[in-house]
Amino acid sequence: xxxDFPLLSLIIWLPVIGGVxxxxxxxxxxxxxxxxxLISVLTLLAALGLxxxxxxxxxxxxxxxxxxxxxxxNINYYLGIDGFSLPLIILTAFSTVIxxxxxxxxxxxxxxxYMAAFLIMEGLMIAVFAALDAILFYVFFEAMLIPLFLVxxxxxxxxxxxxxxxxxxxxxxxxxxxxxALLYLHHVAGSFSILDYQQVSLSLQEQTWLFFAFLIAFxxxxxxxxxxxxxxxxxxxxxxxxxxxxxxITLKIGGYGLLRFALPIAPDASMAMDYFVISLSLIAVxxxxxxALVQSDLKKLIAYSSIAHMGFVTLGFFIVxxxxxxxxxxxxxxxxxxxxxIQMISHGFIAAAMFLCVGxxxxxxxxxxxxxxxxxxxxxxxxxxxAVFFAMANAGLPGTSGFVGEFMVxxxxxxxxxxxxxxxxxxxxxxxxxxxxxxxxxxFGEVANDNVAQLTDINNREFIMLASLALIVLVIGLYPAPIxxxxxxxxxxxxxxxxxxxx
Amino acid sequence: xxxxxxxxxxALPEMxxxxxxxxxLLVTAFLGKKASSYAYGLxxxxxxxxxxxxxxxxxxxxxxxxxxxxxxxxxxxxxKLSICLMNIxxxxxxxxxxxxxxxxxxxxxxxxxxxxxxxxxxxxxxxxLTLYLGLELMSLCLYSMVAMQRDSKVATEAAMKYFVxxxxxxxxxxxxxxxxxxxxGSLDIATISVLLQxxxxxxxxLSFGLVFLVxxxxxxxxxVPFHMWLPDVYHGAPTAMTLFIAxxxxxxxxxxxxxxxxxxxxxxxxxxxxxxxMLSVLSxxxxxxxxxxxxxxKRMLAYSTISHVGFILLGILSxxxxxxxxxxxxALVYAVMSLGAxxxxxxxxxxxxxxxxxxxxxxxxxxxxxxxxxxxILMFSMxxxxxxxxxxxxxxxxKSVVDINLIAIxxxxxxxxxxxxxxxxxxxxxxxxxxxxxxxxxxAPADMRIFLSANALAVLALGLFPGSLxxxxxxxxx
Numbered sequence: 001x002x003x004d005f006p007l008l009s010l011i012i013w014l015p016v017i018g019g020v021x022x023x024x025x026x027x028x029x030x031x032x033x034x035x036x037x038l039i040s041v042l043t044l045l046a047a048l049g050l051x052x053x054x055x056x057x058x059x060x061x062x063x064x065x066x067x068x069x070x071x072x073x074n075i076n077y078y079l080g081i082d083g084f085s086l087p088l089i090i091l092t093a094f095s096t097v098i099x100x101x102x103x104x105x106x107x108x109x110x111x112x113x114y115m116a117a118f119l120i121m122e123g124l125m126i127a128v129f130a131a132l133d134a135i136l137f138y139v140f141f142e143a144m145l146i147p148l149f150l151v152x153x154x155x156x157x158x159x160x161x162x163x164x165x166x167x168x169x170x171x172x173x174x175x176x177x178x179x180x181a182l183l184y185l186h187h188v189a190g191s192f193s194i195l196d197y198q199q200v201s202l203s204l205q206e207q208t209w210l211f212f213a214f215l216i217a218f219x220x221x222x223x224x225x226x227x228x229x230x231x232x233x234x235x236x237x238x239x240x241x242x243x244x245x246x247x248x249i250t251l252k253i254g255g256y257g258l259l260r261f262a263l264p265i266a267p268d269a270s271m272a273m274d275y276f277v278i279s280l281s282l283i284a285v286x287x288x289x290x291x292a293l294v295q296s297d298l299k300k301l302i303a304y305s306s307i308a309h310m311g312f313v314t315l316g317f318f319i320v321x322x323x324x325x326x327x328x329x330x331x332x333x334x335x336x337x338x339x340x341x342i343q344m345i346s347h348g349f350i351a352a353a354m355f356l357c358v359g360x361x362x363x364x365x366x367x368x369x370x371x372x373x374x375x376x377x378x379x380x381x382x383x384x385x386x387a388v389f390f391a392m393a394n395a396g397l398p399g400t401s402g403f404v405g406e407f408m409v410x411x412x413x414x415x416x417x418x419x420x421x422x423x424x425x426x427x428x429x430x431x432x433x434x435x436x437x438x439x440x441x442x443x444f445g446e447v448a449n450d451n452v453a454q455l456t457d458i459n460n461r462e463f464i465m466l467a468s469l470a471l472i473v474l475v476i477g478l479y480p481a482p483i484x485x486x487x488x489x490x491x492x493x494x495x496x497x498x499x500x501x502x503x
Numbered sequence: 504x505x506x507x508x509x510x511x512x513x514a515l516p517e518m519x520x521x522x523x524x525x526x527x528l529l530v531t532a533f534l535g536k537k538a539s540s541y542a543y544g545l546x547x548x549x550x551x552x553x554x555x556x557x558x559x560x561x562x563x564x565x566x567x568x569x570x571x572x573x574x575x576x577x578x579x580x581x582x583k584l585s586i587c588l589m590n591i592x593x594x595x596x597x598x599x600x601x602x603x604x605x606x607x608x609x610x611x612x613x614x615x616x617x618x619x620x621x622x623x624x625x626x627x628x629x630x631x632l633t634l635y636l637g638l639e640l641m642s643l644c645l646y647s648m649v650a651m652q653r654d655s656k657v658a659t660e661a662a663m664k665y666f667v668x669x670x671x672x673x674x675x676x677x678x679x680x681x682x683x684x685x686x687x688g689s690l691d692i693a694t695i696s697v698l699l700q701x702x703x704x705x706x707x708x709l710s711f712g713l714v715f716l717v718x719x720x721x722x723x724x725x726x727v728p729f730h731m732w733l734p735d736v737y738h739g740a741p742t743a744m745t746l747f748i749a750x751x752x753x754x755x756x757x758x759x760x761x762x763x764x765x766x767x768x769x770x771x772x773x774x775x776x777x778x779x780x781m782l783s784v785l786s787x788x789x790x791x792x793x794x795x796x797x798x799x800x801k802r803m804l805a806y807s808t809i810s811h812v813g814f815i816l817l818g819i820l821s822x823x824x825x826x827x828x829x830x831x832x833x834a835l836v837y838a839v840m841s842l843g844a845x846x847x848x849x850x851x852x853x854x855x856x857x858x859x860x861x862x863x864x865x866x867x868x869x870x871x872x873x874x875x876x877x878x879x880i881l882m883f884s885m886x887x888x889x890x891x892x893x894x895x896x897x898x899x900x901x902k903s904v905v906d907i908n909l910i911a912i913x914x915x916x917x918x919x920x921x922x923x924x925x926x927x928x929x930x931x932x933x934x935x936x937x938x939x940x941x942x943x944x945x946x947a948p949a950d951m952r953i954f955l956s957a958n959a960l961a962v963l964a965l966g967l968f969p970g971s972l973x974x975x976x977x978x979x980x981x
Contacts, residue, residue: 027872070970072828072977073899113872135898139889146883149928153936161936165928172888172924176917179898183905183913 007053008063008079011046011089012127015039015096019119027112033104036115040097043122047093054086056485059493061132061195069136075192078133083490084259084341085129087483088252091348092129094472095248096122099241101465102356106240106363107155114155117147118241125249129256134182134192138175141253145171148242148250155239163230163237170230174220178257181213185265198264201502207269214262215277221254224277224314225284228307235303236368240359243299247306247351252344255313259337259494263317267498270318277318282423284311289430293437298358298368301438302351305394308427309347309406315424316340316409322416324499332415337491338484339408345483346393346401346476353390353469357383360462361442364455370441374448379455384443386458386466391439393473395432401476510568513575516556516583517623523549524616531609542609543598546616547591553623554587571691572630577979578831579627582758585835586622586751589842590615592954593750596846597743599951603854604741606652614651615747618644622755631680631690634759638676638723641755642669645748649740661739668722668732676719682712683768692767699770710774716763717778723756724812727785737805742852742859745801746845749808750838757834760819765827772822779820784915786813791923801859803926804844807885810923811837817916818900826903828976833896835972836884836965840893843881843958850874850947850955861930866939874945875934877959884962886927887920892965895973 018039022032055062061080069077081089099118107114124144131137145168152164186192189200202210220227231251235243263270270277285308292304317340320333360383361376362368377384393400396407406427413421447453458466476483511518527545531538557580565575594615601607621641628634646669650662684690686708687698699709718729725733737745764775790810797803815837818830851858851867851874858864868875884891897920904913945952965972 068970069968070895070973072970072974073902139894142889142894146888149931150935153932161932164936165925165932168928169921169925173921176921179901180905180910180913180917183898183902184910186902187906 006065007046007049008065008081008130011043011050011093012079012123012130014046014123015043015119015126016123019116019123022112022119023116025112027110029112032112032115033100036100036119037097039119040093040100040122044090044093044097047090047126050081050086051090051486054081054486056083057489059083059489064132069133073135073192075135076133078136078193079127079130080132081130083487084256084494086486087341087345088129088249088256089126091252091345092122092125092249095244095348095352098352098356098465098469099244101461102244102359103239103241104461106359110154114151114239114241117151118245121147121151121245125253128253132194134186134194134197137194138179138182141178142172142175144250148245151242152234152238156237156242158237159233160237163233167230167234170227171220174217174227177213178217178261181210181217181261184210194260197261198497200265202266204268204272204503207266207502208272211262211266211269211273214257214266215273218254218257218262219280221257222251222310222314223254223307224280224311225288225307226280228284228288231307232300232303235306235355236297236299240355240362243355243359244352247302247355248348251306251310252348255310255317255340255344258314258317264494264497266502268501268503270498271321274318274321277314278322278420281311281315281318282420284308285315285427286423286430289427289434292434293430295434296370298361298370298438298442299355301370301434302354302358302394305354305431305434306347306351308431309343309351312343312406312409312424312427313340313347315420316343316412319409319413319416319420320495320498322420323412326415332412333495334488334491335408336412336416337494338487339405339412341405341487341491342401342476342480342483343405343409346405346473349469349473349476350390350393350400350402353386353466353473354394356462356465356469357387357390360458360466365451370438372449373442373452375445375452376443376455378447379452380457382463383458383466386470387443388439389470390473391435393477395435396428399474399477401473401480404477404480510566512560513565513568514573514627515560516553517620517627519556520549520553520616520620520623523552524613524620527609527616528613531613534609538609539607539612542612543594546612547594549616550587550591550594550619554584554591557584557587567629567693571693572633573627574629575627578758578761581975581979582626582754582831583623585838586619586626586754589751589754589838590619592842592846592958593747595951595954596842596849597746599947600741600743600746600849600852603946604652606741606743608651611648611651611743614644614648618648618747619751622751625755626758628762629692631684631692631763634762635673635677635680637755638759639673641752642673645669645744645752648744648747649736651744652741655741657739658741658744661736664732664739665736672719672722672729675715675722679712679715679717679719682708682715686712692762695767696769699768706774709771713768713771713774714778716768717775717782720756720760720763721782723759724753724815725809726782726812726816727789727809730786730789730809733809734802734805737808738799738802742801742845742848742857746842746849749804749841749845753808753812753841754834754838757815757830761827761831764819765822769822776820776822779816780909780912783813783816783820784912786810786816787916787919788813791919791926794923794926797926798861799859800848800861800864800930801845803861803930804841807923807926808837808841810919811885813919814897814900814916817912818903821903821907821909823903823907824980825906825977826900828973828980829899829903831979832973832976833900835976836892836896839958839965840881840884840962843877843955843962844885846951846955846958847874847878847881850945850951853943853946856943861933862940864930864933865937867934870939870942871945873956877956878934879931880959880963882927882930884966886924888924890963890966892962892969894966895969899973
């Protein structure tokens, strides 16, 4: 009986309908905040229910729901999750709770609309991870742009209109090619099911076109160098909650898309083009690392650091072909993909925490300039503790989740090519350099000015929010097995898919 | 020779509408000042009863009547029903406009009902002459409607342009029809279709006739390069008239195109496909790019219409039943969106303030969050962003060209929809991100508010559950 319960639909539609409810309640409604928190917590609990009921021994889709939706085109309401989607769904549900708490006192202007936007977005993003019908996927993939567009545009900084329109058009530009690719695949496969797409054989030329369509759609989301320029703008102008969701979830949708579409549907083209993606990833790791070093704006620095970290994700996905070429066993390939997945999850928590730390400072000082700070530890010791911890995690300190993913990917990269590993490992130095230098300038030293001297330390709300994130970062760092266990069967399955030629 | 009695029941809705149009004309002529209210009530009644008559005949056996000049089939039922239902909303929205502008006269309703009759004849015509008569009945009513605001220079100029270019288009169409008649010896769509299946026709002469037909249709639809009249007329005409022109006549023009090209000249598909590709690609490019530069909302929507026409043509040029169904879906969806968008302009406007500049919508979401949300839904739908229904319209027409392997055209279409997204986003930006410059309460009566909200919510609801409408379109062409 429990097996038939549409848990995925519940997790998708509870926040969406709840969000609409909050919206209709009207602004200045004192219930908007508690109601939003209740909805997001319930969604998180339901998402944890997925984890409990999840069967880690199989790569098959679980919690499958199927209902006809647009019968004349044979488009179905087809949901299901595997080891790749489950951790990302839980990450989404968790991040939304954090965002609701983060916006509790800070957002005084149109609060209901703000909360509603994030709740609706949560449902849509979970649906992206759960959709197994290509058109259903695309619908949610695009629809989630609308709330984010409004969030940045309404509650953002001074240059928000430019940033949000750039963000929207950039991602829309990428995704329309995805739509064409999906329609073409339907033409070939005769069905809109993503699982059927993964079965069809395609010529190398077809695969190459499809691969580039997928790449442009998802590379913009990840974002990979050189289509990353929307991200720093969007991050800087977005309100804290918007930055958290952008960093924690939206970027992951890009990585997830590569896993779900590009690799299994076009494995031969992915193999032929892997040097291309690997080069872009390494450029992101090294070059963007340097770019991050010279930023004077806190949020911009973290935004660039996100791009560099996401470079590891794409690197991990695409070195598998080189590893296969080097050794027959391919054990390093599992390491690479699992490392990349852990990197995505871990970055979701760490980047969210970093943006929240900036948010905490910004709420008090109303500036994000590094130069405006200095000696924050003297007035906000508890906050400084958290900030230093997250900065260390961002730099990849062993014992934190930031270390696990990077280390696995670097280790796997050694099996592919020494120089890949060498360049990737520069992140350990660069990441430490830009993060710790920032910490030094903002947190430590003498109290820089009167504004800093008047700072008050974090309150209980902020403490809970940062402490829960710190706990998770630490737990994943010390014991990542629960996550790798969930995704292991799916990773193995993906690797068999990519190692079989479809020609 | 047997004398066959035509099956009148196939044209019962049109006959009823004709009778009612005459009644409304008489009421208007003899009742004096009170006439406008009666005319309004009677024309709404006409639309509703006609819609019921059509609805009752849905599913009944159809066929040709009046010596093969008139047809009742699933296609005509669905389109005529949509025309009548949408015109109920059109009349409702425009009445509010007319009342506040001193234009509330019975003549408008007489013209509206006659124009609707013309559209219904266009949809059901199966003979070139019947088709032409329906087209002219509709067009002449529309020309006079635009000219109704006699003392407005802009409106008069718009009416003049509309009339001259419309007459030119009709001339082209008629010329094309005459050439086809010259070759095949028939004006009957069914006969022409059968005759053309045989080989041995002179392709050059046929294409020559075809070109004029396509030009005529292109003019009526507003496809580039025959679009010049459209922005001026949309801009210049009083908003109520723009609303009328921009919605149901497009459905009728679509029907005319299907009747002539797909059903009559279906065998010349490879000839008209190339022409439609040109029209479609140019319309999408010009419509979307030029719309960016507009500061007037009505003009922007005019260019947006041109780009939508380009998308509608995509489905037809594919030449498949699925493509026709996709185009039909697009045309219906377009009409609903356009109805909402122009309705919104009427809602925001009042005497002395037309609300037709984009800047007039600054900060609407703070002044009036509900209608800002409705406009947001409409704009995102026109931009083709899911979950609004406009996305499925674009999806289905693009799918139809991908299925015939015209990937390059599909690429142009999606690129243009990204460019198009910009000006719809700008509208949302103005409403949501800018500060309000003036605060006016909305004066519209409750019925208009409810209808308009339902209109916009329908765009969202159809987007969440597009299956049934798409299925209807697919059944029509199966």
